[in-house]
Amino acid sequence: MAIQTEEDQGTWTVRVSGEVDLYSSPEMRKAVVEEVPASADVLAVDLEQVAYMDSSGVATLVEGLRESSSQNRRFVLLRPSPPVRKVLELSRLDMVFDIEEGDE
Amino acid sequence: MNPDVRLEVRADPKLLRAVRAFLRSYLESQGLGAEAAANVVLAVDEACANSIRHAYHFSTTGVVDLVILADDAGLEVQVADQGETADPTLLRRRELGAGEVQPPAPGGLGVQIMYRVFDEVSYAPGERGGNRVTMRLAWPGGAGAAPRGGA
Numbered sequence: 001m002a003i004q005t006e007e008d009q010g011t012w013t014v015r016v017s018g019e020v021d022l023y024s025s026p027e028m029r030k031a032v033v034e035e036v037p038a039s040a041d042v043l044a045v046d047l048e049q050v051a052y053m054d055s056s057g058v059a060t061l062v063e064g065l066r067e068s069s070s071q072n073r074r075f076v077l078l079r080p081s082p083p084v085r086k087v088l089e090l091s092r093l094d095m096v097f098d099i100e101e102g103d104e
Numbered sequence: 105m106n107p108d109v110r111l112e113v114r115a116d117p118k119l120l121r122a123v124r125a126f127l128r129s130y131l132e133s134q135g136l137g138a139e140a141a142a143n144v145v146l147a148v149d150e151a152c153a154n155s156i157r158h159a160y161h162f163s164t165t166g167v168v169d170l171v172i173l174a175d176d177a178g179l180e181v182q183v184a185d186q187g188e189t190a191d192p193t194l195l196r197r198r199e200l201g202a203g204e205v206q207p208p209a210p211g212g213l214g215v216q217i218m219y220r221v222f223d224e225v226s227y228a229p230g231e232r233g234g235n236r237v238t239m240r241l242a243w244p245g246g247a248g249a250a251p252r253g254g255a
Contacts, residue, residue, distance in 0.1 A: 019124075022153040023117035052124070054149055055213035087146060090217045 003031045012040035013078075017049035020057035028057065032064035036073070043068050044100075048079040053087045065097065076100050107173045115156045115166035115185070123170070124149055134174060140244055144179070147221035150214030151183035151237050159187025159235055178223075178242040186234035195227045195237075 001024035004015040014031045018024070036043055043064065047053075061077070068075035076098045080088065088094040109130065113119050124145050131141035152168050160166035171182040194212070197219045218225050222239040230236055 019121055021117070021120050021124075021149065022156060023120060052146075054146060054153060055217060056153065058213060083142065086142065087217070090143070090146070090220050091213050092216070 001027065003027060005031055005035070007037060007040065010039065010041040011044055012036050012042065013044045013046060015046040015049070017051075019052040020050060020060075021052065021054045022056045025054075025056040025060045029060045029063065032060060033067050036067075036071075038071075040073060042074045042076065044076050044078050046078040047084045048081055050081045050084050053084050055087065055091060057084075058087055058091045058093060061097065062093065074098070105173060105175065107171045109170070109172040111170040113152070113168045113170065114164060115160045115162075115168050115187075116164040117153070117156055117162075120149055120152060120156075123152060130172065134179070136179075137244065143221040144181070144241065147218045147239065148181050148183065150217050151181075151239070154190075154214050154237075155183060155185035155187060155235065158190060159185040161188070163187075176243075178240060180241075181222075181239045182236060183239075184230060184234060184236040186230060186232070189229045189233055190227070190235050192227060197225070 001016065001018040001020055004017075006013050006015075014028075016028055016031075020028055032043065032045055045061065045064065065075045077084075078100050080099060085094065088097070111123070111126070113123055127145045127148055128141060131144055132138075136144070148170070152170070155166075155168045156162060166185060166187050169182075169184040171184075173180040173182075195215055198212075198216060218237070218239060222241045224240040226238050228236050228238070
């Protein structure tokens with residue numbers, strides 16, 4: 001798994017690629033829960049390049065969503081890849097997230 | 105019947121990726137379609153992850169045993185550990201009401217994924233402590249539908 005982050009006009013974007021599992025999800029947690037700058041109004045997690053995600057990845061996204069809500073920050077999933085959609089659906093959490101398919 | 109596969113994996117999260125790669129390749133060789141195979145890989149990964157997390161509490165000296173049996177009717181996957189025995193009430197199937205949100209309770213999501221992917225999931229404590237989860241899936245399309253083995 002690899003993580004890239006950037007901040008642009010109040011939007012903190014976290015680009016995740018590769019396989020998110022029990023081993024790698026703590027690193028994703030840092031980027032979507034711990035290291036989000038206080039100045040960010042929007043936290044966008046780009047999941048287009050994610051080849052695999054397990055429930056620890058889903059739980060991390062839920063934590064990011066909760067943390068963002070408590071900070072009055074918008075939390076959005078960008079272009080979730082088919083494996084991400086699948087695990088969200090199997091977790092019955094696909095309706096919980098704000099999902100954007102659009103271009104940058 | 106002898107199992108197709110017996111795999112002993114040290115309870116290290118870092119090894120799960122290799123287990124998934126093996127499973128994907130095995131299921132493909134059994135003729136299971138890519139989407140169904142991806143679901144099985146996810147559910148088995150969840151069972152292994154639960155052993156690592158909840159039975160061994162991330163102590164990487166433990167071992168997770170994976171056994172795969174296959175016949176014309178379907179597939180059986182057993183995941184066993186010798187760690188702390190789980191509370192069986194945490195391993196029940198739960199269906200959610202409308203608008204209800206799945207709480208990401210410890211192990212909760214993974215267990216529900218296992219139930220949703222496999223036709224049958226059963227849990228038993230091991231003979232000498234530990235846990236064994238047995239998951240069964242009929243080949244999609246009915247008995248013998250999946251073209252098994254090499255041509």
